[in-house]
Amino acid sequence: MSSKGYRTNKTDTWKPLTRLGRMIQEGKISSLEEIFREGLKIREPEIVDMLVPNIEEEVINVGLVQKQTDAGEKSRFKAVVAVGNRDGYIGLGDGKASQVRVAIQKAAVNARLNICPVRRGCGSWECGCDRPHSLLFESIGNCSGVKIKLIPGPRGLGLVASEVAKIILQLAGIKDCWTRSYGSTQTIPSFAYSVYDGLKKTFFTVTQHDWVG
Ligand SMILES: [Zn+2]
Numbered sequence: 001m002s003s004k005g006y007r008t009n010k011t012d013t014w015k016p017l018t019r020l021g022r023m024i025q026e027g028k029i030s031s032l033e034e035i036f037r038e039g040l041k042i043r044e045p046e047i048v049d050m051l052v053p054n055i056e057e058e059v060i061n062v063g064l065v066q067k068q069t070d071a072g073e074k075s076r077f078k079a080v081v082a083v084g085n086r087d088g089y090i091g092l093g094d095g096k097a098s099q100v101r102v103a104i105q106k107a108a109v110n111a112r113l114n115i116c117p118v119r120r121g122c123g124s125w126e127c128g129c130d131r132p133h134s135l136l137f138e139s140i141g142n143c144s145g146v147k148i149k150l151i152p153g154p155r156g157l158g159l160v161a162s163e164v165a166k167i168i169l170q171l172a173g174i175k176d177c178w179t180r181s182y183g184s185t186q187t188i189p190s191f192a193y194s195v196y197d198g199l200k201k202t203f204f205t206v207t208q209h210d211w212v213g
Contacts, residue, residue, distance in 0.1 A: 014046040024050050032089060036117050036203075045112035052089060052115075057108055058082045058167050060092070061188040062100055074098075080189045081107035082196070083115060084171025088132070091115035092168070092196040094189065118172045119202040123152030131155070133175045141198025144190040150198045151178040164188055168195045 016022045021044045023029045032051050035042065042048065048055060060080040067074045077100045083091040091114045095106025121136030122129050134152045141148045148165065157176040159166045165179055185191050 011046050011049050014044075014050075016044060016046070018043050020044075021047055032115070032117070042113055042115065045109045048083070048091070048112040048115050052085050055083050055085050055089075055112075056171060057111070058171060059104055059107075060164060060167065060192045062103065063189070065096060077103040078189070079103035079107040080192055081111045082168050082171050082192065083108065083111040084168075084173070086171060087173045088118050088120060089115055090118055090168065090172035090196060090199050092192060114196075116200045117203045118174070118199045120173060121152075122155070124154045124176070127154035127176075129155055132173070134177050135174065135202055137202075139198045139201045141194040141196065141201065143193035143197055144184075144187070146183040146185055146187065146190045146194040147181065148185075148191070148194045148198050149180040150174075150195075150202075151180070153177045162191075164192055165195045168192060168199070172199050174199075 016025050020040055024047055029035065058081065060082050062077055062079045065076050065078045067076060076096050076098050078094055078096045079100065080092065080094045081104060091111040093107050093110025093114050095103045095110055097103040097106060119136055120132035120134065122131055122134055123136045124134055133155050135150055137152065139150045141150070153160065153176040155176055159169050159177060161169060161179040169177065
């Protein structure tokens with residue numbers, strides 16, 4: 001399910017609230033690469049929309065959450081949304097609200113704030129093509145009792161993964177990989193976060209290659 005919920009906020013009327021936001025509007029920073037290289041934190045979703053105009057959103061899950069209040073039981077919706085450019089960037093976020101539409105909007109904003117680079121490559125010994133169609137090395141993601149192993153695969157393999165994992169991997173720009181999951185994989189939000197965690201670790205893990213290089 002694609003959503004355009006958040007996109008109703010236009011970037012041309014954006015008034016940046018942070019220093020990073022102003023630098024982007026003034027054209028001093030023109031790519032997400034620069035932000036991650038400098039280790040800066042994204043605090044405004046418009047930053048992502050400015051720098052990644054082709055970003056796509058997918059609603060991963062919408063569930064009901066019950067909350068006890070003085071007035072009795074209150075139901076709210078919890079949405080999980082993934083964003084990505086199908087070319088090395090992925091974000092995942094959630095949001096709660098009494099209306100589904102608002103929960104999705106909040107989740108879409110949080111997904112943007114959580115965007116991170118994915119290190120892609122060809123880590124498959126059967127392939128060795130050196131193109132960024134898969135992962136460079138195996139990566140393990142965790143979230144609340146769910147674990148997923150992302151394993152580099154050869155070109156043409158496709159994504160050997162469940163539907164939710166496929167949506168996230170595709171948004172990240174991974175075309176071929178094997179996955180193995182463990183734990184309560186039926187809990188979609190935790191499962192989605194474990195896939196995101198595995199992708200995020202590809203960038204923040206220091207490899208032997210980095211030490212040598
Ligand atoms: Zn390859």
